[in-house]
Amino acid sequence: MMQRVLVLDRLKQPLMPCHPARARELLREGKAAVFRRFPFTLILKEREGGITQATGVKLDPGSKKTGVALVAAFQRRGNVVIWAAELEHRGATIRKLLEQRLGHRRHRRGNLRYRAPRFDNRSRREGWLAPSLQHRVDTTLSWTKKLMRLAPVTALSMELVKFDMQQMQNPEISGVEYQQGALQGYEVKEYLLEKWGRECAYCDAENVPLEVDHIQPKSKGGSNRVSNLTLACHDCNQRKGNLPIATFLAQQPERLRRIQVRAKAPLRDAAAVNSTRWALFQRLKATNLPVEVASGGRTKWNRSRQQYPKAHWIDAACVGVSGEAVTCDPEQVPLQMKAMGHGERQRARLSAHGFPVGHKAVSKSAYGFQTGDMVKAHIPKGKFQGVHCGRVAIRSRPSFALSTPKKAKPFDVHPKYLTIVHRSDGYVYNT
Missing domain, CATH: 2.30.30.30 (SH3 type barrels.)
Incomplete structure (x- = not known):
């Protein structure tokens, strides 16, 4: 399968995307013209209206990249990915620039002239997000609306939360069905992979199959709480067995201390990513289209069961219940979109100390x-x-x-x- 070409009718109403060969034929015969280069879109010169199939925009929001997939529901072939893209955010760049501006202001106010302290009574509106996080919401929503204008979109799907934090911290709420149910622990495994850096906690082995291990063995009173779980390669997991971690790492006190500290600390980016996705969810609901949501564990389960490789756009296609059976070609080349911004509002060039040395x-x-x-x-x-x-x-x-x-x-x-x-x-x- 190839990336389809988006098509508009004479009145700029979206039609079903067509095959690239059909797009070349329309251009060659003079029946269509190029409406937009990226994403490549044609506009028909004479036709108005046409039959369309239900098409959904599916999103896999991430901290650095967001996967986007257009999935059409055909009567015979079922759900098929007809267009895909990966959107790279510039949140890290925004954060760096804001920190640089903060440093300049502190230097001017604190080191060069005195300003009396004041009562800080400024408040933030409800739902406020840091600019580096708000950028992810705005760019993702912008591209969703753009695709709604270029394709016959009838539904939206998104990965709402990366991890079900309450379920993992309190597994006793519903027993251990999150490990023994249909998802087979994908929620917890994905969380642990992010938290422990995808390496064995006992030998730092990378790029090997990792198993979930109880830091305090269950036979010694350990629980299923995520704070008592870590990742271990098969050999380390077998050697540790049901030994307490203090006994197993008696000869490595520094590693023991590091594991104990890291086990209690939550995943730093989980709350930020989850808050970003919730803000995006509220904005998507305002489009008045049905919005399907699911967790990251469900996405990984869908992708693994269909034996698709890891990719942002494939994760987007596998989001939710509609992603349980979706046809896509892993060799399909998605459009790579990198956010660069629209320039800067700052009109003065600053020195290392934050003073203007020139004007743009x-x-x-x-x-x-x-x-x-x-x-x-x-x-x-x-x-x-x-x-x-x-x-x-x-x-x-x-x-x-x-x-x-x-x-x-x-x-x-x-x-x-x-x-x-x-x-x-x-x-x-x-x-």
Whole structure:
């Protein structure tokens, strides 16, 4: 299976995505034109309306990447992935920039001039998220709405929580069915893999099958609480048996202390990721489309049972009950989308101490171009004669910097030789 091409009718209403061969035929016959490059979308010149199948946008939100899959429900073939993408967030970059700004302000206010302390009565609105977290919600929601305009979307699905925290911390609520039920402990295993860094706690072995081990053996009074569980390779698990961890690691006091401290500490990013997903869930509900939700353990169970490899877009396709039986080709190449932002509002260039040393140009566009636009350059003569495709960085003078994958460094080109391919929208695309 290949990535389908999104299609709009003459009135810009979404139709069912078509095969790339059919898209080439429509373009060759002049029945369609390119409406958008990324994601590649055609608009038909004459047709209005058409038969569509139920199509859902499925999301696997993550801290660094979010998997996106368009899944169509065909009558004969069932649920089939017809389009997929992976959205890379820039939360770490936002956090770094905010910390840099905080450092500059502290230096100016604390080291260079005195300002009397004041009562901090500023409050945050309900549901406030840090900018690095709010960015994940906004970009994911933006792409969901964009796909709703480009495809006949009738339902949404998302992985609501990565881990069921209460169920894992209090397994006595419903016995141990979370380990012995249909999911066979996928919820707990996935949590432990994240918490212990996907390595054996006793020998630091990586890239080997890991087993869930009780730090305090059950035969010695240990419980099924997640704080009493760790990961061990098969050999270490067999050697430890039902020995207390203090006896098993009597010759390694430093490792013993590290395991005991780490076992009590919760997973640092779990709460942040879960809060982000809940905020996204509330925003998706406002679209008035039915929203299907499931946990990360259920997603992994669906994917493992169908023997699909690990990938963000495949995890998205396997979310929820609708992901129990979904057809996808692991060799399908998803669209890679990396958030780069729309520039910065800061107009002054700062020194290492946070003081302005220069000012940026007021205008962000020139000669009909703006920084980040994807362009095609037809250069008739000179050192760079030929046709080049890449991204442009504008200047106030008519000599722009063009960056292409084939050139190690950007080179100058006059805007009269440039043609717009895709307007800058804050993302970099790749396949």
